[in-house]
Amino acid sequence: MATGGARDKDGLAGAERRAAPPAEASQSPATVIGRLADEVLPMLIARLDSSSLGELEVRGDGWRVRLRRGNNGDEAGHPSAAVHRRSPGQDRAPSTERATPAAVEHGHSAAARPQSLRAERGRRQITSPAVGYYLPRAGLAPGTQVRAGDVIGHVDVLGVRQDVVAPEDGVLVGLAAEAGEAVEYGQVLARLEPGRTETPVDAGTRGDGAAAEAATPLARERAPAGAAD
Amino acid sequence: MFSKILIANRGEIAVRIVRACRRLGVGAVVAYSEADRDSRAVQLADEAICVGPAESRRSYLSAPAILSAAIVSGCEAIHPGYGFLSEDDTFAEMTRAHGLTFIGPPAEVLERFASKAGTRTLLGRHGLPTIPGSSMLRDDGHALAEAERIGYPVLIKPSAGGGGKGMRMVRSPRELQQAMTICRSEALAAFGDDSLYLEKWLDENRHVEVQVIVDRYGNGVHVGERDCSVQRRHQKILEEAPSPALDDGRRQALAEDAINAVVAAGYENVGTLEFLLDRDGNYYFIEINCRIQVEHPLTEMLSGIDIVGEQIRIAAGEPLGYSQADVVLRGHAIEFRINAEDPLHEFAPQAGLIENFIAPGGPGVRLDSHLYTGYEVPPYYDSLLAKLIVWGPDRTAAIARGRVALDELVVDGVVTNIALHRALLSHQVFLDGEFTTNLLDRVGSAAFLAAVTAA
Numbered sequence: 163m164a165t166g167g168a169r170d171k172d173g174l175a176g177a178e179r180r181a182a183p184p185a186e187a188s189q190s191p192a193t194v195i196g197r198l199a200d201e202v203l204p205m206l207i208a209r210l211d212s213s214s215l216g217e218l219e220v221r222g223d224g225w226r227v228r229l230r231r232g233n234n235g236d237e238a239g240h241p242s243a244a245v246h247r248r249s250p251g252q253d254r255a256p257s258t259e260r261a262t263p264a265a266v267e268h269g270h271s272a273a274a275r276p277q278s279l280r281a282e283r284g285r286r287q288i289t290s291p292a293v294g295y296y297l298p299r300a301g302l303a304p305g306t307q308v309r310a311g312d313v314i315g316h317v318d319v320l321g322v323r324q325d326v327v328a329p330e331d332g333v334l335v336g337l338a339a340e341a342g343e344a345v346e347y348g349q350v351l352a353r354l355e356p357g358r359t360e361t362p363v364d365a366g367t368r369g370d371g372a373a374a375e376a377a378t379p380l381a382r383e384r385a386p387a388g389a390a391d
Numbered sequence: 392m393f394s395k396i397l398i399a400n401r402g403e404i405a406v407r408i409v410r411a412c413r414r415l416g417v418g419a420v421v422a423y424s425e426a427d428r429d430s431r432a433v434q435l436a437d438e439a440i441c442v443g444p445a446e447s448r449r450s451y452l453s454a455p456a457i458l459s460a461a462i463v464s465g466c467e468a469i470h471p472g473y474g475f476l477s478e479d480d481t482f483a484e485m486t487r488a489h490g491l492t493f494i495g496p497p498a499e500v501l502e503r504f505a506s507k508a509g510t511r512t513l514l515g516r517h518g519l520p521t522i523p524g525s526s527m528l529r530d531d532g533h534a535l536a537e538a539e540r541i542g543y544p545v546l547i548k549p550s551a552g553g554g555g556k557g558m559r560m561v562r563s564p565r566e567l568q569q570a571m572t573i574c575r576s577e578a579l580a581a582f583g584d585d586s587l588y589l590e591k592w593l594d595e596n597r598h599v600e601v602q603v604i605v606d607r608y609g610n611g612v613h614v615g616e617r618d619c620s621v622q623r624r625h626q627k628i629l630e631e632a633p634s635p636a637l638d639d640g641r642r643q644a645l646a647e648d649a650i651n652a653v654v655a656a657g658y659e660n661v662g663t664l665e666f667l668l669d670r671d672g673n674y675y676f677i678e679i680n681c682r683i684q685v686e687h688p689l690t691e692m693l694s695g696i697d698i699v700g701e702q703i704r705i706a707a708g709e710p711l712g713y714s715q716a717d718v719v720l721r722g723h724a725i726e727f728r729i730n731a732e733d734p735l736h737e738f739a740p741q742a743g744l745i746e747n748f749i750a751p752g753g754p755g756v757r758l759d760s761h762l763y764t765g766y767e768v769p770p771y772y773d774s775l776l777a778k779l780i781v782w783g784p785d786r787t788a789a790i791a792r793g794r795v796a797l798d799e800l801v802v803d804g805v806v807t808n809i810a811l812h813r814a815l816l817s818h819q820v821f822l823d824g825e826f827t828t829n830l831l832d833r834v835g836s837a838a839f840l841a842a843v844t845a846a
Contacts, residue, residue, distance in 0.1 A: 292443075292455075292456060292459065293440060293441070293442050293443075293456055293459045293460045293463060294459045294463060295463060319455050319456070319459045320455050320458055320459050320462070320489070322455070344463035344464070345463075346440045346441040346442070346460070347425070347441045347442055347443045347444070347450075347456070348425060348441050348444075349441070
């Protein structure tokens with residue numbers, strides 16, 4: 163279910179018109195036809211993103227795409243500023259002589275990190291912060307406007323909810339996972355057309371518009387300082 | 392038997408576990424980090440599920456991520472491989488609490504064998520010779536008396552910790568008195584506890600270990616021993632079985648002592664008991680590894696038993712189904728750990744693109760690896776690239792096959808330790824079967840390589 167399919171979803175660009183490649187890699191797409199931009203590029207970007215490669219080159223019939231990693235560094239290279247809390251199940255047997263590698267990353271700020279980093283790299287995808295069951299916020303639909311830091315749903319990890327956070331302001335243009343679906347870490351859950359529209363969102367399409375607005379400052383506070391902006 | 396299990400590991404051992412699943416008809420789901428998306432295990436698996444970023448603490452070491460992956464993919468059990476969560480009794484307990492089976496000893500067994508000192512006491516009571524040592528040292532006078540009784544050299548060890556902190560080897564009463572103060576302050580700083588004890592230090596020791604398999608119903612067999620004396624900085628680089636340092640009488644006594652003690656102490660599933668062997672052939676139990684070990688293929692080559700398959704079978708509650716008399720060990724096997732590391736430069740780990748990879752073949756040659764041409768070795772994990780295992784009817788034949796296979800093996804793109812293995816097979820001390828654990832560090836690997844290649 164979530165497993166092989168997750169990778170396939172990366173390859174299908176869905177409603178998104180054109181994936182924004184990292185700034186450094188923007189030379190070649192100018193010559194690339196629409197299908198390439200819609201289908202191949204997002205997949206390649208995801209590939210590059212998940213690998214330790216610095217550069218990725220793919221050749222096809224009469225075309226060639228080369229992607230180079232930006233200077234944002236890798237997630238693994240970042241100092242782990244994530245909040246670590248022990249889950250209730252682990253309080254029982256803390257062994258003194260061994261490290262407890264099972265220290266859990268259930269903290270909200272930990273959950274927000276990968277998404278924020280994706281935002282830094284110019285991604286327009288909202289991805290899963292963990293492996294678990296996806297629970298989108300009620301009323302979420304294409305056209306819903308979100309602001310950076312908005313919680314658009316949760317991923318249930320052993321009964322603990324991890325926030326799915328919009329990395330930047332924009333309008334949801336595609337929902338890639340359904341309520342209750344098993345999702346893996348990094349799986350694309352929704353796509354975002356960046357930019358803030360000046361017209362206020364129709365409360366009808368938001369469903370819980372007022373509540374979401376009220377929740378926004380809180381959600382922002384949870385994100386690591388500076389990362390979401 | 393399980394219908395589907397989660398493999399919570401990476402590299403060659405994840406591939407090895409997928410193979411065991413295939414043979415048993417069990418579905419294999421590989422949990423992987425973002426850095427391992429293109430790994431061989433992911434390609435071979437029936438399903439693969441990304442559990443987190445490259446950083447192990449948030450992927451392979453994250454109990455919630457691994458458990459959640461097992462649950463959402465519909466697995467009934469989790470195979471932890473080696474390292475990572477493999478000996479974590481809390482994880483084993485969490486696995487059970489979520490209605491899944493931990494493929495390894497049950498949580499309470501892991502807990503019983505978690506403390507090294509406690510395990511030595513426990514298995515000592517069940518007849519295993521343990522390394523001579525003191526009780527907790529009260530004062531310097533007590534320490535001097537105990538050291539005299541044990542016999543110099545002795546190792547001063549803090550009772551609270553590990554990792555070499557607060558540890559000193561001393562050869563005389565004077566050295567002992569000087570070192571006690573330093574060890575106490577180091578132990579206090581590191582562990583908040585300055586209690587020390589003494590252990591006999593074996594200068595020229597060998598590392599020998601016994602493979603055991605015990606089912607849930609108390610049926611157990613040993614599958615002989617392995618010799619892991621070729622080490623650098625306490626890390627094994629080449630192993631062989633049987634040990635050239637034991638005669639048949641001692642070999643049998645060691646293995647029987649080991650299996651009798653663990654069965655009596657209530658061990659379950661596969662495990663390895665590690666011993667130090669002194670020059671006179673005396674063996675001392677040091678610790679038990681409650682998991683599959685890197686060097687398990689040696690035992691598989693000698694016995695024909697699929698040890699990973701046995702782990703899964705036993706965890707599923709199946710009885711052993713055979714007895715000691717059915718375990719027949721034939722010939723001699725050697726395992727070379729092919730690591731992405733530079734023996735000429737302090738074994739610095741390497742990462743990068745595998746430009747060309749060609750596995751050796753022929754009779755008695757086995758290669759367990761996750762490599763393929765075009766694979767990118769990520770920099771985040773251990774440096775093991777492959778295990779080359781050769782078998783021959785005797786040690787000489789195995790060494791000859793080892794030479795041929797090492798010459799055939801091609802790993803281009805990263806620096807490896809293949810040359811070091813070739814050098815070992817030309818080294819007289821190794822050929823004589825007399826390698827001790829300190830030899831490589833004492834000589835220095837660069838000097839070792841240079842001496843052999845010059846000869």
